[in-house]
Amino acid sequence: MRSAFTLSDRPWRLRPSLLWAVLLGTALGACGGGGSGGTPGGEVPSTGSPVPSAPMPMPTPTPPPTAIVLRAPVLSFNDTGLSVSDGITSNGLWSVATEFGWEFSLDQGRSWTRGTGTWFEVRGDGPKSIWVRARDDAGNTSEIVIVSCVLDTQAPTSVSVIPGLQGVTRVLQLAGLEPGARWEYSFDGQTNWVAGSGPALGILGNDLARLWLRQVDLAGNVSPPQSFMLDAAGADGWHEASGDPLRPSLLAPGTLTLLIHGSVVRGDADYVRWDIPANHRLESVRLVRYQSDDLIAFYALQASSVFDAGFDVSRMLSWGHLGPADLARNVLANVAANQRGAGPMTLWFQQTGPLPTAYVVEVRMQPIP
Numbered sequence: 001m002r003s004a005f006t007l008s009d010r011p012w013r014l015r016p017s018l019l020w021a022v023l024l025g026t027a028l029g030a031c032g033g034g035g036s037g038g039t040p041g042g043e044v045p046s047t048g049s050p051v052p053s054a055p056m057p058m059p060t061p062t063p064p065p066t067a068i069v070l071r072a073p074v075l076s077f078n079d080t081g082l083s084v085s086d087g088i089t090s091n092g093l094w095s096v097a098t099e100f101g102w103e104f105s106l107d108q109g110r111s112w113t114r115g116t117g118t119w120f121e122v123r124g125d126g127p128k129s130i131w132v133r134a135r136d137d138a139g140n141t142s143e144i145v146i147v148s149c150v151l152d153t154q155a156p157t158s159v160s161v162i163p164g165l166q167g168v169t170r171v172l173q174l175a176g177l178e179p180g181a182r183w184e185y186s187f188d189g190q191t192n193w194v195a196g197s198g199p200a201l202g203i204l205g206n207d208l209a210r211l212w213l214r215q216v217d218l219a220g221n222v223s224p225p226q227s228f229m230l231d232a233a234g235a236d237g238w239h240e241a242s243g244d245p246l247r248p249s250l251l252a253p254g255t256l257t258l259l260i261h262g263s264v265v266r267g268d269a270d271y272v273r274w275d276i277p278a279n280h281r282l283e284s285v286r287l288v289r290y291q292s293d294d295l296i297a298f299y300a301l302q303a304s305s306v307f308d309a310g311f312d313v314s315r316m317l318s319w320g321h322l323g324p325a326d327l328a329r330n331v332l333a334n335v336a337a338n339q340r341g342a343g344p345m346t347l348w349f350q351q352t353g354p355l356p357t358a359y360v361v362e363v364r365m366q367p368i369p
Contacts, residue, residue, distance in 0.1 A: 096120065172202075187208050198255065203259045205241060241349075272346070277365070294357060
């Protein structure tokens with residue numbers, strides 16, 4: 001007798017693929033994944049292959065905004081004074097070059113001032129620390145450019161002049177110089193100024209009647225000029241240089257800047273001697289004034305206490321013509337340093353023509369480093 005549950009003569013079996021589908025559907029239904037929504041609930045299609053649920057999309061994170069660093073500005077200023085690189089200046093104007101806006105700080109970044117145009121000015125004498133950076137309208141900034149300077153806008157006091165006479169040399173001792181300052185002299189009504197060296201100025205001759213002196217501080221500020229009247233003709237300090245080559249006029253020793261001045265014509269030569277101190281060197285011999293309708297005069301230098309070289313140029317340290325075209329030229333520029341050391345030196349200056357010639361020759365010596 002057949003069982004009531006037998007559907008055919010062969011035992012009833014469920015195909016494996018259908019079994020898997022039934023089990024999967026049951027599980028999904030138990031997890032609450034069923035319903036009338038179609039395949040997302042785990043319904044098995046008529047093909048018998050299951051359709052997995054679509055994964056929930058993950059939110060895309062928003063990256064933080066990228067910081068923008070602007071190109072740093074370029075700063076420049078006019079470093080006035082005796083050095084163009086020491087940062088000491090009398091001019092507080094700073095130039096700013098940038099393609100963006102910019103701002104500056106004078107209190108190390110605690111507060112900032114927006115700049116306009118292409119420059120700004122710092123005021124008030126003393127050391128300055130200046131911070132500058134570029135800044136655009138979005139608030140982006142550049143690296144900070146830090147510069148410094150010392151602002152000095154005050155003119156120094158007038159130099160003090162203590163006159164004296166050593167032999168036939170008028171010696172002007174200089175006092176009241178600021179540390180690092182230099183002194184300058186003028187003999188043409190303050191039109192041109194020439195820097196001196198050492199603590200005094202020695203003057204010998206019979207042409208200049210007046211001299212002006214001043215000091216220039218490290219920042220380039222200039223003191224009021226100090227006028228000094230040289231002795232009039234006939235006084236002790238007014239001396240016509242010797243015309244004898246074997247007895248030249250002697251400049252006072254120990255003065256590093258010397259002025260030899262006079263007026264010569266044909267047959268009236270000037271011979272002047274000075275001594276270069278030990279551990280010093282003759283730095284320069286320059287024509288600094290020349291007044292004559294005759295544009296050519298003659299000079300020669302001999303490293304000797306007298307000028308006995310005659311016309312033998314092989315015994316002369318330097319020789320040649322001088323005139324207006326040679327003003328401020330150092331006639332020793334091509335003379336070796338070892339030939340300009342300690343010892344006597346004698347100058348011969350002469351006009352070979354009949355027209356009078358007024359001249360000033362500056363002699364400068366320096367300590368050997």
